[in-house]
Amino acid sequence: MKDQDQGKYRPLSYFQLMEISLRELLVEKGILTNAQVDAEVENMRLRTPERGARVVARAWVDADFKKRLLENGTKACEELGLDVPALKLLAVENTPQVHNAIVCTLCSCYPRMLLGIPPDWYKSRNYRSRMVREPRAVLAEFGLNLPEKVQIRVHDSTADMRYIVLPMRPAGTEGWSEERLAALVNRDSMIGVAVPKGPTD
Amino acid sequence: MKSHHDMGGQPGGRVEPQKENDPHDYAGWERRIDAMAVLLWGLKGTKKYFTVDEHRKAIESLPPEAYDSMAYYEKWIVALAQCTVQRGVVTSAEVAQKMRDVMFMRQHHDLGGRPAGKVEPTEHDYADWERRVDALAVLLGSQKVLSVDERRRAIESLPPEAYDAMSYYERWTMALAQTLIQRGIITTEELAKKMHERG
Amino acid sequence: MNEARFKPGERVRVMKAYPPGHIRTPHYIRGCVGEVERICGAFPNPEELAQMRDGLPAQPLYRVRFLQKNIWPDYAGSASDVLEVEIYQHWLEPA
Numbered sequence: 001m002k003d004q005d006q007g008k009y010r011p012l013s014y015f016q017l018m019e020i021s022l023r024e025l026l027v028e029k030g031i032l033t034n035a036q037v038d039a040e041v042e043n044m045r046l047r048t049p050e051r052g053a054r055v056v057a058r059a060w061v062d063a064d065f066k067k068r069l070l071e072n073g074t075k076a077c078e079e080l081g082l083d084v085p086a087l088k089l090l091a092v093e094n095t096p097q098v099h100n101a102i103v104c105t106l107c108s109c110y111p112r113m114l115l116g117i118p119p120d121w122y123k124s125r126n127y128r129s130r131m132v133r134e135p136r137a138v139l140a141e142f143g144l145n146l147p148e149k150v151q152i153r154v155h156d157s158t159a160d161m162r163y164i165v166l167p168m169r170p171a172g173t174e175g176w177s178e179e180r181l182a183a184l185v186n187r188d189s190m191i192g193v194a195v196p197k198g199p200t201d
Numbered sequence: 202m203k204s205h206h207d208m209g210g211q212p213g214g215r216v217e218p219q220k221e222n223d224p225h226d227y228a229g230w231e232r233r234i235d236a237m238a239v240l241l242w243g244l245k246g247t248k249k250y251f252t253v254d255e256h257r258k259a260i261e262s263l264p265p266e267a268y269d270s271m272a273y274y275e276k277w278i279v280a281l282a283q284c285t286v287q288r289g290v291v292t293s294a295e296v297a298q299k300m301r302d303v304m305f306m307r308q309h310h311d312l313g314g315r316p317a318g319k320v321e322p323t324e325h326d327y328a329d330w331e332r333r334v335d336a337l338a339v340l341l342g343s344q345k346v347l348s349v350d351e352r353r354r355a356i357e358s359l360p361p362e363a364y365d366a367m368s369y370y371e372r373w374t375m376a377l378a379q380t381l382i383q384r385g386i387i388t389t390e391e392l393a394k395k396m397h398e399r400g
Numbered sequence: 401m402n403e404a405r406f407k408p409g410e411r412v413r414v415m416k417a418y419p420p421g422h423i424r425t426p427h428y429i430r431g432c433v434g435e436v437e438r439i440c441g442a443f444p445n446p447e448e449l450a451q452m453r454d455g456l457p458a459q460p461l462y463r464v465r466f467l468q469k470n471i472w473p474d475y476a477g478s479a480s481d482v483l484e485v486e487i488y489q490h491w492l493e494p495a
Contacts, residue, residue, distance in 0.1 A: 012399075012400070013371075015330075015367075015370070015371040015374045015375070016330045017396050017399060017400050018374050018375070018378055018392075018396060019330050019333060019334050019337070019374050020330075020399055021392055021395040021396045021399055022337065022374070022377060022378055022381065022387070022392070023333065023337060024395060024399070025387050025391055025392065025395055026337070026341075026381075026386075026387075029386070029387070031341075031344075031346060031386065032337070032340055032341075032344075036340055037333055037336050037337060037340065040336035040339055040340055041329075041332045041333060041335075041336045044332060044335060044336065044339075045332075088440065088441065105311070105312050105313030105314075105426050105428075106310060106311060106312075106313075106353075106424065106426060107310065107353055107356070108369070117327060117335065119322075119323075119324040120323045120324050120325060120369075121320055121321060121322045121323055121324070123369055124320060124321070124323075125312060125317055125365075126317040126318050126319065126320045126321070127320045128312040128313065129312045129313065129314065129315040129316070129317035130317050130320070132313045132314055132426075132428065132483055133313070133314045133428075133472055133475070134475075134476060134477070135477065135481070136476070136477045136478075136481075137476070138320055141319055141320050142320070142322065148477075148478045149478070150478075151478065151480045151481060151482065152468075152477060152478065152481045152482075153481075153482050153483075153484060154468075154481075154482070154483050154484070155484045155485075156313060156426060156483065156484070156485045156486075157486070158424050158425070158426060158485055158486045158487070159424050159440070159443070159446070159461050159486035159487075159488065160440065160441075160443045160461060160486070161440055161461075161463070161486055292474065293473075294472070294473045294474045297473070302427070305418040305427070305430075306418055306420075307427040308423070308427070311423075311426055311427045311428075313426045313427070313428045313429075314426075314427075314428035314471075314472070348449040348450070348452075349449075350422055350446040350447075350449035350450040350455075351449065351450050351451075351452060353422060353446075353450065354421075354422040354450035354451075357422060383452070384452065
């Protein structure tokens with residue numbers, strides 16, 4: 001009878017048990033409600049890299065917005081209805097001479113409000129260890145080989161600032177709409193381990 | 202010209218014998234140096250990284266004042282360092298870095314600059330329980346029930362083996378529990394009871 | 401808040417101190433000399449927040465730019481590559 005019947009029950013791990021227990025205790029003590037937790041989970045699902053891509057695309061088409069973005073990232077995002085509460089957003093611009101990349105060697109600080117939850121590799125021992133010390137080798141592992149004349153700026157997100165890389169606009173996209181441009185902006189290009197897709201990719 | 206270590210026939214003082222029942226009890230670190238040397242010389246069927254003679258030569262090359270003021274195994278460990286660097290087993294920079302880390306107690310989570318392997322671009326679709334842990338942490342922070350830095354400190358205080366063996370959200374879960382207990386919002390007893398009930 | 405002591409462009413050295421506790425100054429940067437890139441503002445001290453205290457008065461936070469070749473003796477990239485790190489004022493001294 002069990003042949004085709006692949007049930008999904010798995011015994012809880014110790015930590016899953018702890019999560020459930022913590023949550024129930026906090027609800028019992030009136031500190032949180034289950035509705036709040038569900039709402040926050042939903043909020044986080046909605047925070048995808050598309051939010052960051054919108055900011056980048058706007059900066060590509062609107063030079064004044066870009067200027068404001070580089071001066072005060074938080075305020076500029078608010079213009080687009082994206083809030084980056086409490087923490088300060090710093091947008092760092094890639095140019096033909098400069099390539100930026102982000103890491104948090106101490107934990108996993110990341111511009112979650114614009115990019116969502118960070119991927120495993122960003123939080124991994126290897127990335128956190130090596131990105132500050134041999135960025136070019138790490139970028140090469142991601143398939144990004146930059147000539148020596150391009151300055152690499154690695155930002156270690158150690159305190160209250162959060163970073164987003166403003167990649168260079170791909171050639172051959174003149175006259176494109178913001179929406180079309182945003183679709184080229186992948187998450188990894190806003191972390192700095194990749195460049196955006198090209199018009200023919 | 203006579204080398205400093207080549208002592209035969211030199212004038213010298215009284216030989217201080219150790220008391221019969223009180224031999225120099227070699228400390229752990231001294232025994233480990235001896236063991237490492239033997240292994241690196243390839244004497245135990247291990248790969249030979251350098252010869253006993255290179256080791257001796259390194260000791261003999263110590264400046265006289267150093268040679269005279271250093272203990273036996275202190276000379277050995279300096280020689281081992283010298284030979285491994287000379288043979289390219291490690292670089293001077295690596296040894297310097299490691300000595301700095303050890304001397305100055307780098308905390309386990311403080312990873313910047315440590316040697317590590319290839320970055321595997323793995324991602325996984327976060328499980329519901331993981332998302333809930335994240336949500337709990339965000340909510341408790343925004344409601345000022347606890348601070349992000351308390352949570353981080355709890356993660357950083359995990360024993361190294363635990364830190365390495367646990368997944369990202371397992372660490373967060375543990376840290377939330379620790380912090381809530383420390384704040385007196387829940388007690389260890391309450392949590393134990395609840396986990397027992399639900400487990 | 402504590403007054404800002406350093407200005408953009410100023411050369412600073414990160415203190416070579418190794419205290420226990422929750423520290424946001426990475427081990428690898430201690431003792432290194434860099435240039436203040438900007439003042440980020442002032443924030444409650446995370447070292448204190450971690451101990452369930454309020455971390456006030458707020459401490460000035462700086463972004464400091466370092467040449468990679470001045471941090472790692474064996475740095476293999478370009479001589480112009482830099483590393484930018486946020487460091488709290490109490491970890492900095494004039495260089």
